[in-house]
Amino acid sequence: MLQTLPIRKIIHVDMDAFYASVAQLDNPELKGKAIAVGGGGIRGVISAASYEARKFGVKSAMSGRLAIKLCPELIFVKTDFERYTQISKQIRNIFHDYTDLVEPLSLDEAYLDVTENKIGLPSATLLAKEIRQRIYDEVGLTASAGISINKFIAKVASDYNKPNGQKTVNPEDVIQFLEDLDIRKFYGVGKVTAEKMYRMGIFTGKDLKSKSLEYLNENFGKSGDYFFNVVRGIHHSEVKPNRIRKSLAAERTFSKNLTSEIFMIDKLELIAKEVSKRLLKNKVSGKTITLKIKYSDFSLQTRSKTLPYFVSEQAIILDTAKDLLFQEKLNNSVRLLGISLSNLNTDLKKIKKEDRNAVSVQLKIDF
Template sequence: MFSDLPIRKIIHIDMDAFYASVEQLDNPDLKGKPVAVGGSEKRGVISAASYEARKFGVKSAMAGNLAIKLCPELIFVKPRFERYAEISKKIRKIFYDYTHLVEPLSLDEAYLDVTTNKRGNPSASLIAKEIRKRIYDEIGLTASAGISINKFIAKVASDYNKPNGQKTVNPEEVITFLEQLDIRKFYGVGKVTAEKMYQLGIFTGKDLKLKSIDYLEEHFGKSGSYYYYVVRGIHNSEVKPNRIRKSLAAERTFSENLSSEVFMLERLTHIAEEVSRRLLKSNVSGKTVTLKIKYSDFTLQTRSKTLPYFINDSHLILETAKDLLYQETLSNSVRLLGISMSNLNTETKKPVEQKSVSVQLKFEF
């Protein structure tokens, strides 16, 4: 199966309840207590929940008013993204002590290719263990890790022994691991896709493996070939150390629904300023402005406009967002507004090419 494929040693590091853990780190009074970052008892959506809160069913993307019903003792904390970014930089600095092939997915997770590494350590498992220990000793946070031959399996494995654990799927264990895997655990299979697979009699990786590529493409389109190959341990995506940002956004959920466009414009001004600040900080500009509107009944609408030139100025962003707001009549009162910039000038930059590393199937992992 693997003889003709590049076998890499990939680590996926995933911080444990990152935002909530940072809040507990900075405020000892929050340690051991159910904490939700973002949201509130009345409004808003939770960005992260501590493990103490998760025991009650509280999770990210959940409405604050539902979370408080599940956990009456829940403590809401305002997010501090600059602080999270500061901690994230310290964590990445540790990663770079082991390899230059680091692909951050977000502030709290990243892929590392340690097939060849700066420490000359042949064991990816020991490297992951050392990295997790350093994060705890030097920063005070716990992390979990998945280790395997490709990014897909490493990411799935990192969720197995959370929090503060790791799982290695050795090359000779890959096929058995994937065959026994619940289809819901496959990265890229969401709730809707899982339900569709259930209807087709696909519950595990073994069930998925029985389907032909034509069958999967017929029922799942382009994703069908992806499912066909990953369940066979084939996923050749390399760790890309210069992952290019494709969009940048900011949004706000309001304590009360807005029905007046005058009040919406006031909020959009602040959102446009925040988007501009982030663009300038990243030294990028964009051509496409997208206005995101979530109504009081939770229906979502987006409106976009592509300009003939790149912008990052808050006034130009706001003017474009205003045009989009007035583009058509609002169907209901509004609970959330957001602005995103895409079609960024970074997309013209080509990533540095990474050479594949081929090694024998039997090697220390």
């Protein structure tokens, strides 16, 4: 049965090089210069890079040592999450002047459903432009935006005219837009999946669309349904103002590799303290405690234990993490430790399931 779905107007706002831009905002002497947030020291890893640094190939998750080789003039600045959070709240206050349907993905990006907005402006394109201008005028930072009929297309579109730009994909243009799209730009297609698709002759959305649901399920498992639907413009996920948190974690990278469990206890205590602090701040608790161990050869190991009750107390988290640490012998010296809690009490809330059988109908509409 054909079901006509209401055309939604979704904006995805993505701040431009947020952490680096904040550093340049707070220190005008850094404007126009290649900077990296984090990454300082022998073992540092970069959290973000300015657009000036990106021209040299510097990017997030890169080691500071490699970054400085690519860009000898690179300036390292410290992370300041308190400041990022402060500015993020300012930006979200602007969002809420237009709609209460705001779903933050992180400190620097969010979805907005403006189908029915507070100022009664019918054009989502003009709304996005106004929101971006207000962010610049009131906060001093630039943002990019994608505008379309669902979250998937809006997120893809927001990356098109970065930095400080926006792109609208109108309802009547959705299918052509997706067919022409490079498979690497599909949200949810990572490097490994893209390489696999290339080997199968899938280079664009049109190539992906030519594959049957059975073929996609056979080759990509649970993601098969997702790929089959999104390439046809079908993505019914609603903008959820209160996203349900699935896990909460903290971790530390060490300046020198640790060779004995004894030396790791103090580190675990600090990490457990931070995790407990975040749990209490978010008013959540969890049952499953996972210890993350990254060795000097960059191999990764996780050890988990599920308790019969929900916890958020530092002492219990630390004791469980220590038990997991001594559970088996270490494979090598350790460069990073992390603790996460999952199976949170937020999981008790029921999440509305999407209607997977609905078929979208293209309509001409003011966008």
